[in-house]
Amino acid sequence: MASGRGSNFQAIIDALKRGTILGICVGLVTDNPDSYAIERAKEAGIPVSIIDFAGFETRDLYEKALLEALRKLCPDLVVLAGYMRILGNEVVSEYSGKMINIHPALLPSFAGLHAQRQALQHGVKITGCTVHFVNETLDGGPIILQRSVRVMDDDDEDALSQRILIQEHIALPEAIRLFCEDRLTIEGRKVRIN
Numbered sequence: 039m040a041s042g043r044g045s046n047f048q049a050i051i052d053a054l055k056r057g058t059i060l061g062i063c064v065g066l067v068t069d070n071p072d073s074y075a076i077e078r079a080k081e082a083g084i085p086v087s088i089i090d091f092a093g094f095e096t097r098d099l100y101e102k103a104l105l106e107a108l109r110k111l112c113p114d115l116v117v118l119a120g121y122m123r124i125l126g127n128e129v130v131s132e133y134s135g136k137m138i139n140i141h142p143a144l145l146p147s148f149a150g151l152h153a154q155r156q157a158l159q160h161g162v163k164i165t166g167c168t169v170h171f172v173n174e175t176l177d178g179g180p181i182i183l184q185r186s187v188r189v190m191d192d193d194d195e196d197a198l199s200q201r202i203l204i205q206e207h208i209a210l211p212e213a214i215r216l217f218c219e220d221r222l223t224i225e226g227r228k229v230r231i232n
């Protein structure tokens with residue numbers, strides 16, 4: 039699932055093409071008809087479902103349509119690769135243990151939007167990215183992988199985001215690879231990599 043430019047989605051497509059991940063991408067689901075991820079999916083021959091958030095009267099109706107689109111794909115794993123909405127509890131519980139998210143900070147620091155800006159404003163020296171299972175708490179599920187990035191004195195939000203993004207493109211395919219190889223075990227808050 040992706041909402042915007044889809045560079046993380048592209049990193050997954052590339053890893054699948056290289057054969058690094060033993061799996062297939064059964065579909066892209068997006069809430070945004072203008073998402074560049076749609077072009078990337080078409081280019082890679084991946085089916086696209088557009089569930090346009092703006093086309094629904096209520097959030098509930100949107101979530102129902104989203105769930106229907108996901109169910110049709112029968113995914114073993116749902117990857118939030120820059121999906122920019124908070125998911126409802128029904129979707130989250132249906133895919134419990136089978137849904138992961140990439141976040142551009144070292145969680146639990148700087149959850150929510152503008153994580154890179156939050157890190158700069160706080161003055162941390164090290165930030166990074168986190169891949170985690172999704173649970174009912176925003177950016178709060180068990181952590182699979184993290185990669186760190188140094189914050190430079192003259193960093194602005196763009197420069198820092200770019201360097202974190204490079205690490206996201208490594209971490210997300212790596213977490214998917216581990217999942218597809220059945221090497222992740224959730225033990226309470228911890229994820230064991232076997």
Ligand code: GRF
Nearest residue numbers: 042043044045046120140142
């Ligand atoms: C990434 O920084 C991701 O961590 C955040 O939104 C951004 C999406 O970028 N959730 P892209 O659409 O994958 O290029």
